[in-house]
Amino acid sequence: MPEWRDDTEGENMQLTHLNAHGEASMVDVGDKEETRREAVASGRIVMQPETLELLVDGALPKGDVIATARIAGIQAAKRTHELIPLCHSLALSKVALEFDVDLAQSCVHVEAMCRLNGRTGVEMEALTAVSVACLTLYDMCKAVDKAMRIDAVQLEQKSGGQRGDYQRSAYASQRAGEPIVTGDSAAREVSLGDRCAAPYVRVKFLAELRERVGESEAVIALDELENCDVAGLKATLTARDSAFEALGERRTLCAINQVMANDSARITDEDEVAFFPPVTGG
Amino acid sequence: MDVHKDIRVSVQREPFSGVDDSCELGQGRTDIGAVVCFTGLVRDFNESPNVTGLTLEHYPGMTERTLENIGQEAWKRWSLKAVRIVHRVGYMAPGDGIVRVSAASAHRRDAFEACDFIMDFLKTRAPFWKKEHAKSGDYWVKERATDYADADRWQS
Numbered sequence: 060m061p062e063w064r065d066d067t068e069g070e071n072m073q074l075t076h077l078n079a080h081g082e083a084s085m086v087d088v089g090d091k092e093e094t095r096r097e098a099v100a101s102g103r104i105v106m107q108p109e110t111l112e113l114l115v116d117g118a119l120p121k122g123d124v125i126a127t128a129r130i131a132g133i134q135a136a137k138r139t140h141e142l143i144p145l146c147h148s149l150a151l152s153k154v155a156l157e158f159d160v161d162l163a164q165s166c167v168h169v170e171a172m173c174r175l176n177g178r179t180g181v182e183m184e185a186l187t188a189v190s191v192a193c194l195t196l197y198d199m200c201k202a203v204d205k206a207m208r209i210d211a212v213q214l215e216q217k218s219g220g221q222r223g224d225y226q227r228s229a230y231a232s233q234r235a236g237e238p239i240v241t242g243d244s245a246a247r248e249v250s251l252g253d254r255c256a257a258p259y260v261r262v263k264f265l266a267e268l269r270e271r272v273g274e275s276e277a278v279i280a281l282d283e284l285e286n287c288d289v290a291g292l293k294a295t296l297t298a299r300d301s302a303f304e305a306l307g308e309r310r311t312l313c314a315i316n317q318v319m320a321n322d323s324a325r326i327t328d329e330d331e332v333a334f335f336p337p338v339t340g341g
Numbered sequence: 342m343d344v345h346k347d348i349r350v351s352v353q354r355e356p357f358s359g360v361d362d363s364c365e366l367g368q369g370r371t372d373i374g375a376v377v378c379f380t381g382l383v384r385d386f387n388e389s390p391n392v393t394g395l396t397l398e399h400y401p402g403m404t405e406r407t408l409e410n411i412g413q414e415a416w417k418r419w420s421l422k423a424v425r426i427v428h429r430v431g432y433m434a435p436g437d438g439i440v441r442v443s444a445a446s447a448h449r450r451d452a453f454e455a456c457d458f459i460m461d462f463l464k465t466r467a468p469f470w471k472k473e474h475a476k477s478g479d480y481w482v483k484e485r486a487t488d489y490a491d492a493d494r495w496q497s
Contacts, residue, residue: 092476094476094477094478095477216432218393218394219476220476224394224434224474226394263400265398265468266398266470266472267472267481310484314400317400317402317406318403333403335400336470336484338464338465338467338484339470339471339482339483339484340397340439340440340464340467340469340470340471341381341428341440341460341464341469
């Protein structure tokens with residue numbers, strides 16, 4: 060009888076999809092505690108720079124490539140149990156895919172996040188979503204480029220469950236550099252350029268506040284503000300979307316150009332205004 | 342005589358090196374009589390009983406500047422020879438070091454108090470936010486009134 064347990068790693072390293080005889084067996088998850096599970100997987104498809112250009116311009120024969128790949132990834136996550144023999148069918152509470160066009164590396168980065176409250180992990184769902192989104196990108200672009208390559212499909216992180224959390228060590232540092240280098244933010248800079256003549260303020264939402272307002276950054280023309288101060292900026296944003304009501308709470312803090320500021324502080328052209336909750340470091 | 346203020350701050354993803362900073366700070370100097378080094382670690386219990394890890398977010402730029410200012414303020418208040426503030430960001434597991442503050446002085450009282458002061462101010466002023474991961478889910482850690490009361494001790 061084979062020894063499946065790797066004692067140097069402890070009991071957690073047992074292969075749960077094999078029984079004592081080494082045969083495939085589905086795990087009975089009925090007795091496991093329900094916890095909130097989340098997994099993030101990533102991958103990429105490398106293509107010719109000309110292909111990527113057509114993709115960005117929306118000039119490929121099959122239409123909107125990214126939108127199609129996103130739907131394909133979401134559908135695939137939901138159907139993982141039909142593809143992978145020993146996977147349970149899961150009622151996912153959220154599936155989200157992100158696509159980053161990377162002109163420097165001539166590729167599209169794909170990232171999928173899956174979540175549920177349940178008894179099994181969702182990493183297979185996230186990996187399936189990434190794989191099928193990449194395959195769809197291939198299918199949508201193959202008329203002009205047959206040499207495309209799908210690679211680096213991998214789990215970035217997972218949380219929840221008995222085996223604890225996992226985080227790929229390079230993942231965090233990659234993410235840190237992203238806002239500066241992705242095609243997405245480059246595109247935003249370009250579109251901003253059109254209206255750069257008009258004075259504007261760059262607004263950041265940090266930590267819990269970012270999750271509550273559902274945005275990390277916004278650029279607003281100064282002439283849209285009711286008043287060119289912090290109170291005026293809060294009022295303008297709140298009028299736009301009720302999600303920004305969180306800005307009006309007493310515990311919400313503000314910094315202008317990285318110096319703490321109150322409601323009456325003036326805002327001028329090209330200022331960076333950040334809103335965030337009370338700090339909890341140390 | 343103190344022309345050069347030996348204050349260094351670092352915000353980093355990497356774990357701290359070494360056990361503490363006392364060897365490094367004392368190296369090649371004979372004017373230092375005391376080094377106090379505080380290290381904060383990730384607990385496996387906090388707002389929930391089963392913390393499996395945490396992710397620390399910060400506001401790049403403002404964080405470094407704030408830590409630098411706190412070091413400068415400590416330098417004004419006590420007679421110090423060196424100050425080091427290292428704070429980690431990103432994902433950390435229980436048992437990992439989060440923050441390390443070291444103060445060196447000629448006599449122990451200055452180093453003890455400066456270290457205490459720097460931690461109190463860091464916890465209430467530096468733009469770091471902790472998101473804890475627990476079996477029951479992820480949540481943002483709430484600020485504590487006791488931390489503000491601790492920081493208020495130094496206002497006089």
